Amino acid sequence: MQNAKGKMQHDRVRIRALAATLAMGGVFAFCILNFALREVAFAQHETAFDVEEGGRAFRNTCANCHGPDGNEIPGIDLGRGQFRRPMTDADLVRIIRTGIPNTPMPATNMSEEQASRIVAYLRSVAATKRTASVSGDATRGKSLYESKGNCASCHRVNGVGSRLGPDLSKIGQLRRAADLEQSLIDPAVEVLPTSRFYRVVTKNGTTITGRLLNIDTFTVQIMDPKEELRSFVKADLKEHGFAPTPMPSYKRTLSPQELADVVSYLVSLKGRPTP
Numbered sequence: 001m002q003n004a005k006g007k008m009q010h011d012r013v014r015i016r017a018l019a020a021t022l023a024m025g026g027v028f029a030f031c032i033l034n035f036a037l038r039e040v041a042f043a044q045h046e047t048a049f050d051v052e053e054g055g056r057a058f059r060n061t062c063a064n065c066h067g068p069d070g071n072e073i074p075g076i077d078l079g080r081g082q083f084r085r086p087m088t089d090a091d092l093v094r095i096i097r098t099g100i101p102n103t104p105m106p107a108t109n110m111s112e113e114q115a116s117r118i119v120a121y122l123r124s125v126a127a128t129k130r131t132a133s134v135s136g137d138a139t140r141g142k143s144l145y146e147s148k149g150n151c152a153s154c155h156r157v158n159g160v161g162s163r164l165g166p167d168l169s170k171i172g173q174l175r176r177a178a179d180l181e182q183s184l185i186d187p188a189v190e191v192l193p194t195s196r197f198y199r200v201v202t203k204n205g206t207t208i209t210g211r212l213l214n215i216d217t218f219t220v221q222i223m224d225p226k227e228e229l230r231s232f233v234k235a236d237l238k239e240h241g242f243a244p245t246p247m248p249s250y251k252r253t254l255s256p257q258e259l260a261d262v263v264s265y266l267v268s269l270k271g272r273p274t275p
Helices: 002-066 089-098 112-128 138-146 177-185 256-267
Strands: 197-202 207-215 219-223 229-233 237-243
Touching (some): 089 112, 197 219
């Protein structure tokens, strides 16, 4: 009888221990799941920031060799996710950090987090890359630039054209094809600081609008439509302020093929003479 009672007590202890273990396991599993969900939420929250920071790092560090579109190295198009062999994110992070021996690809002092942001940017670009059904022709684009587009009336390429707008001689080294296309279709979406226009009205009512060259607390300097440098003291002006970009939209002026041709020409401008 005593042995039976002792066995029952022993079984109760085992049952309690098992229940406690299962409970702890459930708590542990819940903690793991909760942690994972938090990590996913954190990653989703950081995605936009990571892509933006990765793009900035790519332009500052990688674009010098790979180009702003990532397609300057033969056999590699980073902007479209095309490599000489299949690459995982971990592979790309490792290459960014350690480089590739016996090649021009150098090692960097980037942390894993910084390299991962560049990879996030590249994957984002590849996922949203424009999928135009037409391919551009730089020769036709040059002709359109000089004729139908009338671009030289504001812009300058290799010493030819107006100084009123930004010099485009090296634009292919500085801007991605997608950015150039956007500027042609909707130029007001993004106006770089060096491309802003400014409007002043003198006290006698004369209005002058030109490309902003410099502005400080007391003065403003612009280039007027005659490409003459003008300097004004703000206290002597009736009105002054930023003006909309005079860059027209070519959305309805150029066909999709013509737009692709002009973009191809602009991408080809890398600071050296073009045919």
